[in-house]
Amino acid sequence: MHEIESVAILGAGAMGATLASRVNATPGFSTFLIARGDRRDRLTKTGLTVNGETFFLPVIDPAQAPAPVDLILVGLKHHHLPEAVPGLDRLVGPETIFISVMNGLDSETTIGSLYGRDKVLMCVAVGIDALRQEGKVTYTTLGKLQFGEADNTQISDRVARVQSALDHAGIPHETPADMLRVLWWKFMVNVGVNQASAMMRAPYGVFHTSPDARAVMFGLMREVLALAACEGIHLEEPDLAAWDAFLQTLSPQGKTSMLQDIDAGRKTEVEIFAGKAVELGWTHGIPTPMNEMALHVIRTLEINAG
Numbered sequence: 001m002h003e004i005e006s007v008a009i010l011g012a013g014a015m016g017a018t019l020a021s022r023v024n025a026t027p028g029f030s031t032f033l034i035a036r037g038d039r040r041d042r043l044t045k046t047g048l049t050v051n052g053e054t055f056f057l058p059v060i061d062p063a064q065a066p067a068p069v070d071l072i073l074v075g076l077k078h079h080h081l082p083e084a085v086p087g088l089d090r091l092v093g094p095e096t097i098f099i100s101v102m103n104g105l106d107s108e109t110t111i112g113s114l115y116g117r118d119k120v121l122m123c124v125a126v127g128i129d130a131l132r133q134e135g136k137v138t139y140t141t142l143g144k145l146q147f148g149e150a151d152n153t154q155i156s157d158r159v160a161r162v163q164s165a166l167d168h169a170g171i172p173h174e175t176p177a178d179m180l181r182v183l184w185w186k187f188m189v190n191v192g193v194n195q196a197s198a199m200m201r202a203p204y205g206v207f208h209t210s211p212d213a214r215a216v217m218f219g220l221m222r223e224v225l226a227l228a229a230c231e232g233i234h235l236e237e238p239d240l241a242a243w244d245a246f247l248q249t250l251s252p253q254g255k256t257s258m259l260q261d262i263d264a265g266r267k268t269e270v271e272i273f274a275g276k277a278v279e280l281g282w283t284h285g286i287p288t289p290m291n292e293m294a295l296h297v298i299r300t301l302e303i304n305a306g
Contacts, residue, residue, distance in 0.1 A: 002095055004165040006069040008060070010034040010084060012043060014130035014257070015101050016075030017137040019171065021050040023073075024057055026169040032058040034072075034088070049136040068093025071165060074100040074111065078272045085111055092119070097158050099123045099147055103194075103257075104272035105187055121162065122179040123147035124186040127246070129254050133264075140251075144172035148179045184224070184233045189243050191273045192221035194258040195294045198268060198301065201259065205252025219290045223277055230284040262301050270298040 007029050009020045023031045035043050040059045047056040069091050076084055081102070098120045100107040112120045127143030145166065148159050152175050155163075159175055166173045176182045193207060196217040200206065206213045221240055228235040261268045274295035281288035 002070070002161065004029075004070040004097075004161055006030040007071045007073065007165070008032055008034050008069045008091060009057075009073045009075065010088075011073075011075035011077075011080070012048060013075060013077065014132040014137050014139075014260075015125060015128065016073065017048045017050050017132070018128065018130045018139055018142070019073055019075065019101070020048060020057060021053070021055065021137075022142075022169050022171050024055055028168065029165075030069075032060050034062055034084075034091070035059050036061050036063075046135065051138055062088045062091055065090040068096050070095060070097065071162065072096060072098050074098060074102060074107065076102055076107075077267070078102060078104055078107065078269050079267055081107060081110055086114060088115070097121060097162060099145075099162065101125045101145065103186070103190055103269055105183060105276060106272065121147050121159065122150060122183055124182055126186065127250075129251065131255065131260060142172060144174060146174055146176055146179070146182050148175040150178075150180050152177050152179060178234075181233055181235065184228050184231070184235055185239060185243075187273075187276075188221050188224040188228070188235060188239070190258075190269075191224050191277055191291065192217040192243075193247065194256045195220055195270070195273055195291075195298060197256040198258040198262045198270075199294060199297050201262070203252060203259070204247065204250040204254045204256075207247060208252060216290070220274075220277075220294060223281070223286070223288045223291055226286050227277060227280045227284060227288075230286060231280070258298075262298075268298055268302055270295060270302075274298065 007023050009016050012033055023029050033043055040061055043059045047054050092115050096119055098111050101123055108120045108122055124146050125143060126146055127141055129141045130137055130139040149156055202213055207217055225235050258268050274291040277288050277291040278295060
């Protein structure tokens with residue numbers, strides 16, 4: 001088995017910077033960032049600051065990449081994907097593996113359409129509390145990456161390679177048997193708590209105690225349960241209870257990524273949450289009134305936030 005030795009990170013936000021800090025601190029990896037133009041210049045000059053420590057990685061324009069890499073970690077916001085992912089051909093070789101830690105259901109398909117679906121593993125990040133403010137990232141809980149093929153009843157060679165690399169970097173991970181179900185579970189959670197928190201400007205603690213906030217969150221999530229059934233994905237009411245149990249462990253002061261975006265005046269990912277739910281609702285003839293409302297409310301907040 002060819003061990004992973006070279007790692008490129010595309011996207012230096014909260015998630016990308018956190019993973020970069022862990023890989024960079026691990027002996028045996030050749031690690032760099034992928035960026036173009038002004039962003040490349042800025043990252044080269046300022047580096048990355050994670051938990052108060054600033055470090056500098058090589059920043060490579062993909063058009064000038066000297067050779068393919070073993071692993072590409074994609075940690076972009078969804079609206080940056082169409083312009084950032086094309087043009088990575090010099091970085092992609094026969095054994096290159098992509099892992100997208102992006103939200104939503106579609107990033108793997110987008111990447112796979114350009115470089116081959118056989119090069120892309122499914123992945124979700126669970127439990128990380130990374131926060132980016134003024135260009136600096138802080139986190140107290142790294143959470144874990146759940147990743148793999150769609151079906152992991154037998155572990156493939158490329159999954160085993162990534163498992164070994166993550167072990168080496170000290171990044172918690174697991175490989176569920178049914179990754180499609182996990183991908184939809186994370187989508188359901190994001191549709192619920194991310195959007196409800198953004199609309200109400202509410203940290204996790206509000207969802208620990210407020211019946212009204214919880215009603216909004218679970219109402220959004222139940223619309224995803226109905227859509228999942230139409231897509232042949234096994235999600236049911238006990239999955240809501242499992243999420244609620246996990247939610248109670250999160251810091252009351254913690255903020256979802258969408259609330260962080262609203263507070264900072266940044267574009268949110270509402271199109272891949274409510275927008276996707278509404279689109280699937282139209283496809284399957286399933287009403288999604290709460291997600292339709294969330295789509296309009298959050299788009300309005302994007303204009304007036306900051």
